Amino acid sequence: MLGLMMAEPLRVATIIEHAAKWHSDTEIVSRRPEGGMHRYTYADANHRSKQLAQALLKLGVENGDRVGTLAWNTHRHFELYYGVAGIGAVCHTINPRLFPEQLVFIINHAEDRLLFFDLTFLPLVERLAPVCPTVEKWVLMAGPEHLPAASDLPGLCSYEDLLAAELGDYQWPSFDENTACSLCYTSGTTDQPKGVLYSHRSTVLHAFGISLPDALSCSASDVIMPVVPMFHVNAWGLPYAAPLNGAKLVLPGAGMDSASLFELFETEGVTFSAGVPTIWLALLQFMREGQRRFTTLNRTVVGGAACPPALMKAFEEELNVTIMHAWGMTETSPLGTTARLKGKHAGLSPAESLGIRAKQGRAVFGVDMKIVGDDGHALPHDGVAFGDLLVHGPWVVRDYFRTATPGELTADGWFRTGDVATIDPDGYMHITDRSKDVIKSGGEWISSIELENLAVAHPAVAEAAVIGVPSAKWSERPLLVVVRRPGMEVSADEMLNFFRGRVAKFWEPDAVEFVNQLPHTATGKILKTQLRKDFAGYSVA
Ligand code: ADP
Numbered sequence: 001m002l003g004l005m006m007a008e009p010l011r012v013a014t015i016i017e018h019a020a021k022w023h024s025d026t027e028i029v030s031r032r033p034e035g036g037m038h039r040y041t042y043a044d045a046n047h048r049s050k051q052l053a054q055a056l057l058k059l060g061v062e063n064g065d066r067v068g069t070l071a072w073n074t075h076r077h078f079e080l081y082y083g084v085a086g087i088g089a090v091c092h093t094i095n096p097r098l099f100p101e102q103l104v105f106i107i108n109h110a111e112d113r114l115l116f117f118d119l120t121f122l123p124l125v126e127r128l129a130p131v132c133p134t135v136e137k138w139v140l141m142a143g144p145e146h147l148p149a150a151s152d153l154p155g156l157c158s159y160e161d162l163l164a165a166e167l168g169d170y171q172w173p174s175f176d177e178n179t180a181c182s183l184c185y186t187s188g189t190t191d192q193p194k195g196v197l198y199s200h201r202s203t204v205l206h207a208f209g210i211s212l213p214d215a216l217s218c219s220a221s222d223v224i225m226p227v228v229p230m231f232h233v234n235a236w237g238l239p240y241a242a243p244l245n246g247a248k249l250v251l252p253g254a255g256m257d258s259a260s261l262f263e264l265f266e267t268e269g270v271t272f273s274a275g276v277p278t279i280w281l282a283l284l285q286f287m288r289e290g291q292r293r294f295t296t297l298n299r300t301v302v303g304g305a306a307c308p309p310a311l312m313k314a315f316e317e318e319l320n321v322t323i324m325h326a327w328g329m330t331e332t333s334p335l336g337t338t339a340r341l342k343g344k345h346a347g348l349s350p351a352e353s354l355g356i357r358a359k360q361g362r363a364v365f366g367v368d369m370k371i372v373g374d375d376g377h378a379l380p381h382d383g384v385a386f387g388d389l390l391v392h393g394p395w396v397v398r399d400y401f402r403t404a405t406p407g408e409l410t411a412d413g414w415f416r417t418g419d420v421a422t423i424d425p426d427g428y429m430h431i432t433d434r435s436k437d438v439i440k441s442g443g444e445w446i447s448s449i450e451l452e453n454l455a456v457a458h459p460a461v462a463e464a465a466v467i468g469v470p471s472a473k474w475s476e477r478p479l480l481v482v483v484r485r486p487g488m489e490v491s492a493d494e495m496l497n498f499f500r501g502r503v504a505k506f507w508e509p510d511a512v513e514f515v516n517q518l519p520h521t522a523t524g525k526i527l528k529t530q531l532r533k534d535f536a537g538y539s540v541a
Helices: 013-022 042-058 075-086 100-110 119-131 159-164 200-211 234-245 258-267 277-289 309-319 350-357 448-455 492-497 528-534
Strands: 027-031 037-041 066-070 090-093 114-117 137-140 180-185 195-199 223-226 248-251 272-275 299-302 322-328 335-338 368-372 387-392 415-423 429-434 439-441 444-446 461-471 475-484 511-514
Touching (some): 013 042, 013 075, 013 200, 013 234, 027 075, 037 042, 042 075, 042 159, 066 075, 066 100, 066 119, 075 090, 075 234, 100 119, 119 137, 137 159, 195 200, 200 234, 223 234, 234 248, 234 272, 258 277, 277 461, 299 309, 309 322, 309 350, 322 350, 429 448, 439 461, 444 448, 448 461, 475 492, 492 511
Parallel strands (some): 027 248, 066 114, 090 180, 223 248, 223 272, 272 299, 299 322
Antiparallel strands (some): 180 195, 368 387, 387 415, 415 429, 439 444, 461 475
């Protein structure tokens, strides 16, 4: 027997429609890449998204067509999320920090028909256009006054001109909730980029999921500033969750440096933010240097790479900001787990509670998970046994976009994350490593993440990475690569001594190398594939 409730398909445009109706005067504030601030309301954003939808239809954009973006976190990028998806087309956010060859691969693979870009990226797109033949029209996300005097970009026009020609008297259409709405390629940290094609259904469910109190906890009383870019897994869903909840949204544009971020946190009264560890490590240094304090910021989500407990501790003790550790991937929309305490943890000491909150956390409803051994059998949740992490749920990828090779699914339909983890009896998952980063020494596994977390707890360390280097006796041994804090000194011996007694003897790194900077991926994570190349042939004494 079927239920008798309304069969309303879940659609992304209903989120902005809801915000425009019930939070009509709540603001979206953004820093324009071409200069100056922009400020308007959800009602205005819905209207302009509809103007954009009409412009796209006039240009012949059809259901399922890909519309690419090379853009920062701005109000226009926000309008593209809704305007493109709202007509049944696919908003393909592209990470401009990728190498040009990767960008060309991604644009051609997706066959983007239109490409919207910020002024910052004009020189970049002029190089890309000749080798991206599917793009019929390049749209500069600014007013016509910023168009170059001469350009060979096909169909070049300004975003504001496109919108100005439309009235915005448009009704968002209804269609199957399984229709694709956005496309995001994995950043190719370990492989060629692969496209993850989200649906309206998966996106709306994910926006509900991340809003929950034990997930990211979003509310109409919040001022949310995603520092994670809108081209990095849809800014982790916050451009959907903010209007869904009626929170004010602050978009930092191209100003991702600590000083610019701090200025916006303060002037706009931001309460809640999100970003990868690198951003917060830099911001911590900036706050310490100027003995600065946040007035309104009370929490931030840190994910995308392991958050060092030392960073969590410093933010809480020195800056009064709670770090919520979360795990996810492009393939999981991205939220999978968050490390929030349970009622039973109420009496724990700060150190004990940090021990739990530094794990990657519990499954959010919507994402089931398990760990399996080499034989594919499930391992116990005892916090000790570690194995391949598998996930399952309505916002987890089934197949990659347009690949002949099958996705990463097991025979019984679970997605192989490529991460190695433990799960404790309370359900807290803890990533020991990416399977490709695990160090295998004398048949035993060493967690590079644990060693990195420890290294950054040293006062003279700004950033650290651990990789395996070949060893005749042990097959691999850990090498620690350290970036010192400006003006701070620490010797190799002091650094190695720091591990003594803090980890098992055989986990202690065999050597330390000091570098001026570490290589990072386009999403701000440490690029271990490059580091392994940099130290190829390295031998420990
Ligand atoms: P890419 O695969 O290109 O790096 P993703 O952003 O999809 O792009 O990366 C997902 C991966 O990032 C996860 O599989 C995991 O290895 C790592 N990751 C994400 N969040 C965390 C976290 N909190 N702790 C440890 N690793 C994390």
